[in-house]
Amino acid sequence: MPPDLNLRISPRTVQQETVDKLRLAILSGLFQPGSRLIESQLCAQLGISRPSLREALRSLEAERLIEIVPNRGPSIPALSWEVATAIYEVRELLEVEAAGRCASRITPAQLRELERSLSAFEEAASSNDSIAQVMTAADFYSIILANCGNPILEEVHRGLVARISFFRGRSMSLEGRAQSSLAEMREIFESIAAGDEKAARKASKQHVLRAKAAAKISMDSDV
């Protein structure tokens, strides 16, 4: 069986475009947590009708990226530290497992890709562009999750990471966080490259725990 050629061109519908645009906007922090989204405004801004917008909003609601309270409409959920902690804990479970599996099954080609992504983060880390840092770091995990051999692990992980994107941006701006993050990620990479499953798990766990600690600090530091 040849690899998935995916010849089928799938027409992008208005609702898909809308979901993607809104998701990107939310993950970029365009909306303040707790703020409400007004349907009529969004329709006007996006140039679409209300039914299409509402379908898109229902998708995002199911992803937990927005909340919709009956008769009050959609809003950006305010992420409590309690929930954020829970997400970090599950993320740890998933990432540790993925890293471990990667170590014992990754192919040379995939490993090179992972290395490239690490280099990209290295470059971003030496700059002050925290957006680029978050994006390249996300790339790095994505590659690990995509090559762990379990698509569900990847799917669930993506959903969870999206929900804590708010913290990720802020904590990456912390003094020295990008550099220590780089060191942690390098260790994960080295372990995977060496095929050392145990080390990969350990390094991955360390990394998530540190990320969580950084998030906590950035959260306590203001407001």
Next chain:
Amino acid sequence: MPPDLNLRISPRTVQQETVDKLRLAILSGLFQPGSRLIESQLCAQLGISRPSLREALRSLEAERLIEIVPNRGPSIPALSWEVATAIYEVRELLEVEAAGRCASRITPAQLRELERSLSAFEEAASSNDSIAQVMTAADFYSIILANCGNPILEEVHRGLVARISFFRGRSMSLEGRAQSSLAEMREIFESIAAGDEKAARKASKQHVLRAKAAAKISMDSDV
């Protein structure tokens, strides 16, 4: 802080009712995997308008309970064994963690609730009502997940279990599966009751692995 009183009465909207009804229908196996859902038919059956139905369908799509292909509309996804395996693996991760946490933090009241739920399954297991078996077994896990101290763990688990409900019903009908399931669940319960985290994890892992094996058998056994 008093326990969540949840005084706010939330009016149930048509879309919520619809999502619940459809989800229940899907989980009950009312629709054949791979079969298509016709909007106009569903609207007529549910007595609602097309926009409301489509919003509900988008929610279910995001839950992965249905698929919506542009210009072909919604359908029940045919779960491949490959994906089912991936789901069982992640379910194992989550359930093992939840059982372990439960063992070290469950309260006497919650423990009694868990015991009641186990008795309910025991009764169902001795009958031939496989639907009751699946439901009471689901209750048992739900209680564990609800008391593991991590709401995200529970949320993700619920989503995954829903997607393999198809297999659960079939494998529970296997000769002797209900009884061995009961033995496994009892062991989980005993470990949690004893506060033995390690044993709870082990028993939980065993249980998921056996459930997965049973699902495989039931899948291979016909068609």
Next chain:
DNA sequence: ATTGAAAGAATGTCAGACAATCCTGTTGAC
């Protein structure tokens, strides 16, 4: 039997409407 075209069915999307509900600022009472 394979191909091609036409008819029919189903979806994607929009516009407009209206009742129910929420929010806000004002008025009135104490």
Next chain:
DNA sequence: GTCAACAGGATTGTCTGACATTCTTTCAAT
């Protein structure tokens, strides 16, 4: 002056109806 009732506007929940586009199926022609 503070608090409570109230009116008005804003916003959402839901429906109807419409139409272009895209499958799907049928039927005829080669």
